[in-house]
Amino acid sequence: MRNLLTLLLFCFTLFCTAQTKGELIKEISKTNSFHDKQIGGASGIISPQYSNFKKLRGMITDEELEALTHHENAVVRLYAKQWMINEGKGDSAQFFLEEIEKDEFVETFSGCILSDDKTYSIVYHKYWGKIRMEALEPFDYDSQQGKAAVTEVFKEDKKMQELDSIVLYTDKPLFWLLYIRAFENRKFNEKHLPQIKKLAFEKHNGYAFKYLFNYYMPELKSEMDDYFNGEFLKHTFESNDEVFYLNEILVLLLETKDKHYREIAVAKLKSDKSWEQRSAWFHNNIISYYNIEL
Secondary structure, eight states, X not given: OHHHHHHHHHHHHHHHHSOOHHHHHHHHHHHOOEEEEEESSTTOEEOHHHHXXXXXXXXXXXXHHHHHTTOSSHHHHHHHHHHHHHTTOSOHHHHHHHHHHHOOEEEEEEETEEEEEEHHHHHHHHXXXXXXXXXXXXXXXXXXXXXXXXXXXXXXXXXXXXHHHHHHHOSSOOOHHHHHXXXXXXXXXXXXXXXXXXXXXXXXXXXXXXXXXXXXXXXXXXXXXXXXXXXXXXXXXXXXXXXXXXXXXXXXXXXXXXXXXXXHHHHHHHHOGGGGGGHHHHIIIIITTTXXXX
């Protein structure tokens, strides 16, 4: 009898201390940091923040999960979108567009890295990562077959194509890494060439230039010459993303066999000091590597 009473008391205590859906949402919002499952590196722990949303998911319906994708708190919203993407529910492209419109930063914790990231980049990479891991699953992680499977899924997956099309056509400048992803995922249909040229020649997007160098040289050589002799030397690459563009363009110019392009790259380094925002990176990656004297 005493053991039964003890058991009942224990169960009653668990019931009283168990968190409700509202309490879990409140706690996730209060922590206000988007964690991957494991934090703290290779010997880390399962994130309590992640565990809280996993617990919440077990308590809510699909309809309630969908409703949380519109939550005012970005972390709650992102966890809901991550769970829907992983479960094959909802529209990843719509999630991406919604976060581009909000244009918010959120604190993130992945492995041992604590950072601030754009919410739209997180949504993009959750889908990108999902299809990548699914493609790799039948193979050894670093095998050639696995790499080929990943290349193929990035190229052919319809939703990935839609996400990358959004990257190309959105009016807002996006986080630089998304342009790397989109241009590495495939060669786009010719109908997209005018937009890619716009990103390069009007928006000074270094990753668009790399794509054009890879697929449309020497056809575009005359237009390239006009840009690099004119607007490129005039334009100041001010924002953090533009500094990444500048680095990519300088590498492209220095890697060609065109002596004049190399001279343009050196002239740009001398005239546009925006690269000094990341001076150590530019010195190692460009100035020292290509033996440039300023």
